[in-house]
């Protein structure tokens with residue numbers, strides 16, 4: 001579970017040489033809404049006075065804010081709808097999207113489950129089957145829960161015996177969920193619903209009687225994800241099945257630390273509860289409770305503290321008796337596995353099970369087949385999957401993969417089989433199965449997905465390493481048709497994220513496919529600093545006072561593509577979401593000359609005030625906070641809202657920019673986008689700016705998680721239409 005700001009991955013490709021239609025729009029002139037400027041709002045940051053004339057846009061419920069949103073949509077919608085190839089784009093996206101998507105099957109109790117989407121269903125459907133080759137039956141279909149697909153499954157856990165299913169539902173893309181409990185055999189829900197749940201870990205006691213989960217107290221006003229109130233005072237609770245939530249007991253709380261979030265997991269053996277508080281987006285403390293001493297779980301659990309300082313990540317993997325295995329980056333920026341004896345947990349007694357690899361990042365580990373560990377490494381941004389010996393950590397075998405990503409895995413310590421899901425730029429999905437009862441442990445293809453009308457042989461994906469401003473070598477994937485002419489004439493879509501230790505690994509994307517096939521584009525994904533592609537060092541090199549490196553790496557990616565004649569500035573679109581929205585917005589302020597268009601999705605754009613809303617305070621670990629004068633000075637240098645420059649001539653004109661947000665985004669609240677677009681439109685009034693600067697504000701949608709397919713296709717159609725119009729691209733049928 002992460003409360004962090006992450007990108008919605010958009011996404012890939014085909015071809016043909018048919019008649020092309022020119023889609024160059026008439027040069028529209030824009031009458032941007034005149035947003036009221038309140039020059040009286042001035043904050044004093046450590047002696048520096050900063051105006052915030054659009055403070056009023058921070059109130060999502062005021063009529064004035066609603067009117068502003070309406071006025072913005074009123075100029076954006078006609079621009080997007082005027083795209084002469086809108087229906088071509090939409091039809092092609094819809095056609096390519098319509099292929100079946102599957103998750104790995106997983107066994108719970110004596111049944112198998114898997115998620116499937118037939119192609120265009122708004123939400124994935126959970127199926128059950130009695131055996132791997134048995135007839136699948138629908139177990140839970142979220143599509144039946146709302147007319148428009150805006151209710152989504154968000155988190156779920158089966159009991160150990162597979163008899164009960166706890167599942168979270170979120171509405172309109174909000175982070176808030178309600179937890180429901182289902183009797184697996186009958187398919188009937190228990191009467192109780194658990195409310196006020198957000199950023200929740202869920203873990204069942206191994207006697208199958210109750211659920212540990214984290215929740216927030218009642219808050220005043222709305223709690224539907226359209227509010228901006230800070231999330232505080234999370235508690236870890238225990239819910240006994242088939243009782244009302246009002247009878248739940250608080251088992252762990254830290255009343256003096258209102259901003260902590262409390263993760264918890266019952267160990268594989270059922271004896272211990274591992275408790276891991278976190279205050280931002282890295283580093284956690286570690287405690288445990290011995291449940292065997294408190295089988296009734298009737299109140300606060302006595303905790304033994306293992307880790308006392310926020311200085312590293314610790315993630316429970318499994319345990320053998322009192323010896324628990326954790327994945328950590330303590331003294332190991334690329335992560336290692338350690339053993340902690342809970343009977344003797346002092347740090348000097350910890351042992352290393354799998355040492356840190358000098359270059360590959362140990363991304364996750366999972367115990368399987370009783371005595372083995374599956375280890376997922378990230379090696380130069382590509383997945384490596386291995387089987388190791390659980391008792392001594394030694395490598396047993398590699399599970400060979402092509403260049404790409406493991407995007408799904410299922411397997412448990414007590415089960416003798418695993419499944420893993422592979423994906424890449426040109427591979428929509430292959431699910432492999434390893435049966436450990438058979439030797440050798442050969443992976444077999446369990447299921448392979450095909451996309452109608454997509455011929456991977458016409459495309460190529462490669463990885464290059466380019467030099468950033470300070471000489472750092474940065475990896476970048478470049479995907480395009482094989483016959484791409486390197487004459488600078490191709491439209492390019494550069495997608496980046498650069499934060500929060502997150503890896504942007506290869507994935508399959510129908511939207512990028514349309515861009516490559518029909519707009520003759522090249523897609524580039526630079527794995528810039530701030531991400532976790534090379535472990536904690538890569539992350540540290542792009543956070544706090546090093547954040548400018550992230551932007552420099554991104555600009556250098558564009559310069560590399562120009563230099564190598566893939567494209568030219570006026571044909572470059574940059575795109576990013578969330579922390580990636582910050583990236584794109586900072587880059588258009590810093591180098592407007594380098595890009596033709598920019599897509600800023602659900603971005604963090606007011607760097608002086610982000611920590612004041614919902615879960616924003618958790619991002620201080622990546623950004624720092626304006627409450628600290630050193631960080632204030634640093635944030636002020638790149639904060640997109642505070643670095644807008646009216647263009648003095650055509651060269652410094654902003655790229656055509658589309659800012660996207662939605663009314664139920666309670667991760668990165670919409671006020672960031674609203675204040676930014678108001679300031680941007682104000683700054684260019686009467687200037688040399690000709691290219692459009694627009695905002696698209698969606699309704700009944702959030703940060704991206706759980707978005708129904710219909711809304712995703714609409715949004716991607718609009719993004720491709722915006723790029724097509726703004727860059728005067730031709731749609732090749």
Ligand SMILES: *[C@@H]1O[C@H](CO)[C@@H](O)[C@H](O)[C@H]1NC(C)=O
Pocket residue numbers: 024025026027690
């Ligand atoms: C739109 O304006 C640009 C720059 O002013 C110009 O180069 C272009 O020819 C115009 N396009 C049309 C279709 O009028």
Ligand SMILES: *[C@@H]1O[C@H](CO)[C@@H](O)[C@H](O)[C@H]1NC(C)=O
Pocket residue numbers: 063
């Ligand atoms: C906001 O608009 C609604 C509907 O137009 C109106 O009834 C209400 O009085 C307005 N509220 C304020 C504070 O102006």
Ligand SMILES: *[C@@H]1O[C@H](CO)[C@@H](O)[C@H](O)[C@H]1NC(C)=O
Pocket residue numbers: 371372389390391392396
């Ligand atoms: C793990 O190593 C131990 C000790 O060398 C050995 O006895 C055991 O058979 C190994 N297990 C596996 C699954 O290879």
Ligand SMILES: *[C@@H]1O[C@H](CO)[C@@H](O)[C@H](O)[C@H]1NC(C)=O
Pocket residue numbers: 628629630631
């Ligand atoms: C402000 O941040 C700097 C740089 O991270 C740090 O050294 C300093 O201790 C912080 N100051 C306060 C008052 O927290």
